[in-house]
Amino acid sequence: MIPDYMDFACTEIVNSARASAYAERYCLLTDCAPCPGLAEAISDLPYVDPVTDPAPWYDSAVPESASFLGVMGLTASGFSQSTITRSPVQLVGDGAALGVARRAHREITYTVLLLVLEECALAYALEWLSAALQGAPCEGSCAGDELGVFACCPEDGTRELRHLYGVGLLSGPQLTGARYVEEGIIAEVTFTLAAAVPFIYREPLETLTNWVTLSAGTTVSVDPDEVYGECEEAEPCLSDPLCPPPFLPVRAPVPVDDCYPTGVASFYRNVVSLSPVDQPEWLEAVPVLELETGGTALRRLVVRFWANPLGSTCMEVADPCAACTDIQIPYLPAGSKLIVDGRTQTAEVDCPSGVSGTSTSAPTLYGPLGGAFEWPIFSCATGLCIEILSTTATTAPDARARVLLVPRSDVG
Template structure:
């Protein structure tokens, strides 16, 4: 992973290109290749000098900020190894039981240089860095950490193919979630450079990602919103009625003349108290993902986003099928063969639902009058209103995705999209 850029909770922390440009403009001849494409990749104006006012630490009320020229990345570690662990348990006889594999959190150690005009400026730089590394500082009711963005290489290293909808840097950018500082920042070295006019301060700090996966940007082929209000009208049907006909495999080694003893009943699994049955009229919209757009080796997770528009929405169902032959999704799909279901009983008018497989959390955002946005956590159900499990797609099978909702509670301006996000365990 590249050490030239770090963003945490939307705040730029490390930007070697900015630091080198500002230091050179101030008279320090820093000798390195800062990767000039960073500004374009992040949507910034070209970097010129500190007094352009675009530096995240620049503060007109603090004179010392004018002598802080930036944070330059020197080294980063923690990306190039998997977090998978497994503890075999010795058997009474020979050998061991491998046990399940699990992933620990990921720790990422940074070594950076603060370039300043003196000790007062260095003190301010440390104040700013220690505050910025706190991220969002547990805004709201929980402390889940923040999103961290880095690059696998200098943006633009990977050439864009003909017809590629992505822009400069999209191939190289990586995202980690639920990230927070666990140690530092701490000064490890200080040197006066440039004839004694500049202070070069080496600082280390460590961030931990509670979600250990390293995520790419979503697949570029399915980022568009799909209209739900103009979806196909399907009358007198039930999208789940075929579930009643699903065949369950039966053990073939059981002796019909000597049946096994009856096992005690299992406790019933909780189901949605509002899960409806029977016929109705629905709006059905389809999304297709080609297996050619998916990575051959990286697994993917879905991110569902729904905007309800002008009416409250009821009985939202999003269903996934594997489609390795990339057949048209207009043909009949058997619910018994579905990979995963997302069931939501109710969404208020004007709200936005996000079911995010990257962080495995769901949220509904509702605008408040006269200003503000209220957030709440919806209850998500799985097939037939049962338990929901977060789906992952480990192979490039292609997907057919259907979005169902009751026609009488689907606004004309309701929209939805399903993003597929590739992820890796090392980078």
């Protein structure tokens, strides 16, 4: 990752192009060459000065903020190493049991320059940086925030953009040195962030970015739970019919909501497809479901993922045993917005509350046959057919949904 840009909790922290433009205007630095096209990639106009633009740190109530010229990135470490760890257990004899591989959190250390025109501006710059690195203002969440960086100097601002989630400040910022020149002060600062989610995510694949109007789908009468019921597991080939193995202890049943709806019903069926050639071959990918219920409450939503390695027409996918998994939700209120995010493995519903407010709740997610839900991870480029089923009786004309597929990696 390049150190020239960093957006944290929707606040621009590091922008070498902005800092260089301001510094050149005030003759503080004249030999910097940040990534060309950085401002264009993030849709910024040509930089003038902190007051005119205005810069993210500029505060009309703090006059010295106008003398703070920005944060220039020097180094960013922690992106290029895998977080996979494993603890082998030594056997009594030779060798060891490898144990389960897992990914630890990711630690990211930045070294940056604060460019200021005078001492009071340096004090404010440190105050602002410390506050901005605390995360989203006024929320105080311990779950962390989103971090946006570029893998290389951007050309279009999308292909090179990367995201990390569950990020929070681990240590710093710490002032490690300052150089006083005639035009101002160049201060060096370090800080370290920790990402609870260790993966580095790309932008969603462009093939699946369009919204689908649910009521525009094909009307079908179907019991979605019957799909998995048609598939039988193969019998183990070493089972001896004359000497059956002992019965295993009975497992606790998987809890299912008493109100979970079953049976044949009339559904709107919408299908979107992803060709194997549009999916990165060596990267895992996770889905992100977004849905708006519109004017009426929506009951019994089913989003099903089908493997489609041959790139067949998705409306003709006939093998029920090729279904990978489901996201099933029994009820969503009218006017609500749902997001089921495989990047952070969280689900939220924003519902209307009061005259103009909203409330946020975590919906109950079910998997195949109404059982336990597991977060889908697609580890290879098999191609996908994504089927969205919603009951015709409860689907509003303005209800819409889309499913994004987001590639991820362990290093970047």
